[in-house]
Amino acid sequence: MSCQALTVRFNLLRRAFGACAFLLCALGAHAQTDNAPQGVITGRVIDESGQPVANAFINVSSPRGRANTSSDTDGRFSTDNLPRSAYTVNANAPGYFDPSSLEFERGERTYYQPGDAVTIRLNKGGVITGRVTSANGEPLVAVHVDAIRVRPLEGQANSNTFTRTFERTTDDRGVYRIYGLTPGVYLVAAGGQGMFGFNSRPSPYDDDAPTFYPSTTHDGATEITIQAGQEATDIDIRYRGEPGHAVSGVLVNGQTSDNSSTSITLFPASSNYTVSSRFVAGRDSNQVFVFNGIADGEYDLVAEQYSRDGRTAAVSQRVSVRGKDVTGLKLALAPLAAITGRVVLEAVPAGAAWREQCTSRLDAVASETTLSVRRERDARADALHPGGGRLADAAPDDKGEFYLRGLAAGRFRLTVRPPNSDWYVRTATLALPNSARTNAPPAAIRAGVPPSAPAANINPLFDGLTLAAGSQVNGLTLTLAPGAAALRGHVTTASEGAALPEFEIYLVPAERERADDALRYATARVRSDGAFTFTHLAPGRYRLLARPAPAREPADDQFTSLPPDAQTRALLRREAETTDIIELQPCQHLKDYVLHYTPKQAH
Amino acid sequence: MRSNALLRSTSTSARALFCVLSVVACALAPHVNTHAQTPVRASKGSAFVAGRVTCEEHPVAGVLVALMPVNWSGFGPPQPAAKATTDAEGRYRLTNVPVGSYQLTANAPAYIISNANPLTARQGRLLNITADDQLEGLDFMLTRGGVITGRVTNAEGKPVVEARLRIITADEADRRNPQYMIPPFAFQTDDRGVYRIYGLLAGRYLVSVGEGQDEGFIRVGRASSYIPRTFYGDTSEQAQAKPVEVVAGAETSGVDITVGKPAHTYEAAGRVVDEHGQPVAGAGLIYGAVNATGRFTGGYGSDGTRTNERGEFRMKNLMPGHYGLFASQGQAFSQEPSATYSDAVAFEIIDQDVSGLEIKLTHGASISGTLVVEGTNNPAVVARLTELRLGAGTRATEGLVPPVSTEAHINADGSFLITGLRPGKVQLFLGYPPVKGFTLLRVQHDGADSPQGIEVTSGAQVSGVRVVVAYGTGVIRGQVQYPSGARPAGARIAVNVRRAGAAEGEGYVASVLVDELGRFVVENLSAGEYELTLFDAATPTPGQRRQPADRKLVNVPDTGEVQVTLVFNQTPPTQ
Secondary structure (H helix, E strand, O other): OOOOOOOEEEOOHHHHHOOOOHHHHHHHHOOOOOOOOOOOOEEEEEOOOOOEOOOOEEEEEEOOEEEEEEOOOOOEEEOOOOOOOOEEEEEEOOOEEOOHHHHHHOOOOOOEOOOOEEEEEOEEOEEEEEEEEOOOOOEOOOOEEEEEEEEOOOOOOOOOOOOEEEEEEOOOOOEEEEEEEOOEEEEEEEOOOOOOOOOOOOOOOOOEOOEEOOOEOHHHOOOEEEOOOOEEOOOOEEOOOOEOEEEEEEEOOOOOOOOOEEEEEEEEOOOOOOOEEEEEEOOOOOOEEEEEEEOOEEEEEEEEEEEOOEEEEEEEEEEEEOOOOEEEEEEOOEEOEEEEEEEEEOOOOOOOHHHHHOOOOOOOOHHHOEEEEEEOOOOOOOOOOOOOOOEEEEOOOOOOEEEEEEEOOEEEEEEEEOOOOOEEEEEEEEEOOOOOOOOOOHHHOOOOOOOOOOOOEEOHHHHOEEEOOOOEEEEEEEEEEEOOEEEEEEEEEOOOOOOOOOEEEEEEEOOHHHOOOHHHOEEEEOOOOOEEEEEEEOOEEEEEEEEEOOOOOOOOOOOOOOOOOHHHHHHHHHHHOOOOEEEEOOOOEEEEEEEEEOOOOOO | OOOOOEEEEOOOOOHHHOOOOOOOOOOOOOOOOHHHOOOOOOOOOOEEEEEEEEEOOEEOOOOEEEEEEOOOOOOOOOOOOEEEEOOOOOEEEEEEEOOEEEEEEEEOOOEEEOOOOOOOOOOOEEEEEOOOOEEOOOOEEEEEOEEEEEEEEEOOOOEOOOOEEEEEEOOHHHHHOHHHOOOOOOEEOOOOOEEEEEEEOOEEEEEEEOEOOOOOOOOOOOOOEEOEOEEOOOEOOHHHOOOEEEOOOEEEEOOOEEEOOOEEOEEEEEEEEEOOOOEOOOOEEEEEEEOOOOOEEEEEEOOOOEOOOOOEEEEEEEOOEEEEEEEEOOOOOOOOOOOEEEOEEEEEEOOOOEEEEEEEEEEOEEEEEEEEEEOOOOHHHHHHHHHOEEEEEEOOOOOOOOOOOEEEEOOOOOEEEEEEEOOEEEEEEEOOOOOOOEEEEEEEEOOEEOOOOEEEOOOOEEEEEEEEEEEOEEEEEEEEEOOOOOOOOOOOEEEEEEEOOOOOOOOEEEEEEOOOOOEEEEEEEOOEEEEEEEEEOOOOOOOOEOOOOEEEEEEEOOEEEEEEEEEOOOOOOEO
């Protein structure tokens, strides 16, 4: 099979792109070559000292597909011809990590287009090494040891967190060495069947609950911080050898006649790293799964079925392990929902005087847009892991049509990343259903307007879309226009030197006719140095307002921020009435705007 | 040649586990407690297997002993039917063992099992467990394995990370001894270029990294450069390699290897066309290693390359060597029947890309007919016919032929259709996965049996073929007696089962190994008379012809068991 790295499992946010499901790797080997491929992405992979890295595995992917290639002895690589889209590029090679994964975690992403040349600098990965011994000091041979990255060096884990579990086994001295680690905070655990349960021979540790460094269960484990390239030695584990329990059951409806397969993954309920994974092939008449060596605790069992088109069905179930085996589980996959629609790019007005102001390409095409939906967190403490259809990304094809698929039931918010900084979203509409136009049952769409209104359009960008299981919502149309403006500035307060509270900046349209156009509102979070940035803005007149913000999770990404709901919009308009008006011309990038914040007397 | 590597004893904190190899030569004959030569028939109860694991008289605790089923048809690695870990006395007891055929294995990766039959040491000790078995004394005697460790760097002194090690014995005579066969690529270097191979049988070894040409493997993957095979001694020639001495319980360190510059891989390009010369889009390409006589050596694979709309393909990252390439209309390795069969094209990569390869997919012949079961009308049995898969392959004549066969499923009414057949003599067989109890009796075409296969011409549609299977649940339980008192050392005793009265070379039903206690079992036989032949399946020394040690006829009833005893009469070898 053409898939690499059997001992490493990605739990990236981007699983929606069809991340390397074990059995499907060979299918994903090619870039989509539908009509008019437009060039290649080339580049070079080097290490920290500038030396080439040969045989690095390079992953070039966009929601339209991915292309993989490897670097030659000079570290150089080139993809095949790729269709126009926005691509991310990352690489991996044994012993190294790609710093772009840390950027991704912070919400930053760099996109490339066919014709670009990329330099990827790989850094030496960190190392954790030590010995595993029994209670009386004897070495444990060939026991699995996992280094589990649970959060980044700074900040809490969020749904962007790059969790990754590296696994090795001990040698005859009980020594293990796990290398190539991405900087972060780790837990180390020994024992059990290994991440995939694929032991070539049974071992005495198969049914044990893992022992965490130094010699505890998960709750008492000591964290290990790994900076870039750092080596942590003497991470010795005194093995407890406590039997874990079995979690087993059957996939009720996973049988297919094609090459689909279902991955069944166990996550701790409060975290998003993988405890263990199993795979059930669609053609296999035996649809049983068994996890051994599971410690007491709360878990989420997530099953996801993948076919050629990506994730097609999923189910998630809470499992409690309390002192005994949990057997007889029945997982019934539920079909996943989808949203389809079109992205239309308006033509650039001929002879527009402002064209020269625009820095990026105005010849963008719809397929360079990236769309993303994420499910809103449930009222209960939601699991952090992305399993089960909480998110999807898509890019339009050459006709501008897109398909966001593989979504679980729930309420979703859409974010749009235009092709480049010169474009903004002018309208986003979803026609209310009538029997001739869409397939979605009325209950599937939650309108922001009263039901009695005629076929008015609702704005899915902020009202959200509620999807029923397996439903398909059609007719989402996004119109993008050229001439987007940008605004950068920083916040100052009268009381210099006092600690700045966390701020959010609101951009409010000044024109009366735009007061109800929710897309003209924008929100940006202020960074620790007081700076803020708005991009992809429609030209026009605006007012700015700064307000202390409630503490919340850092923004998932740098896409268009969510505009506030109708009630808040009215509130903001009232508050902003007295502020200055900023006028933004097409393609104007206004920098160094200073916004004074005056604390309110009362709320 | 002595290696200049260091020999150093390991020191472990647990002296009880550290065994220095003294002069004691553990007999290669299986060490079986004589009480267990015949099973103790005690009162009815579930079967158990028990014994002790020791290393130089010291008990070894924490060793997992397992009974692995011989016929595993589940998805994923085999699961043990019973397992236990040795206690502080080194004792284990496997209880509630279901009836069946198993390999008894002791998993202690840092050790060698010194009382194992070298021919079967890697698989385990065969035991055909019956319901009343109470087997004691299934002991394992271990010796501490040896260790080879070193570092792999390149000419600039930089470590080579995740380089996979290959170890073969320095003495060619030992190379056929399975105990010396270490799975290739089981050990690899870490981020410092350091590797550590443990659990080795004492001896002299050649250690290498990298890939050699024409070794019978094919390389599926994306790495565009590779390290040419380099032995310890920094040479690419096996004859020049420095042997490494391994002593039981000791570590041989400093076995460092310096590799040269990575070598380039190349591309092979071409087209897939149909029999009219029209391009075939979306065809998958499969390639395998080809030996000097122009035959596929057995391994083949695909990296997912498919032809584009113009039927063109480019296979990348190929090492120099001899290859055979063929195409597949549907998904590579899928079970879906295809209407076409492919040529195979041989090509060699020396030091540049190869282009202009052309592979033809030709519309194949088809065979249709009915599959029936003889000797029973039991509707439960007839209903299971749809679980069978009928495989078909054309007998290879000359030239390079893809080493694949096609399969068809059986419809509810017993009919089948096999398509995409190459012209020639087509053999039918029961395909994978096997369904217990069914054996192929005969294939009939035009009213006559076709034991040599059915002749099909190009594109023909042969119909009216009748495939007759038998279903049976009869069982033969046998016991082998050794007049010398014990099984000969180094022997691999087996029993061949044929239908009595079948013509020479036909009627083969099954071949089973005789277990450690001299017992064998043949299951799922249909009623009839069978001929059993007892022989030693160990590879004979050249010049010797194997003679059967015993031969008997057995009548098997419809259901139930029949017992038979065979005597291992060792006849002198004939010239």
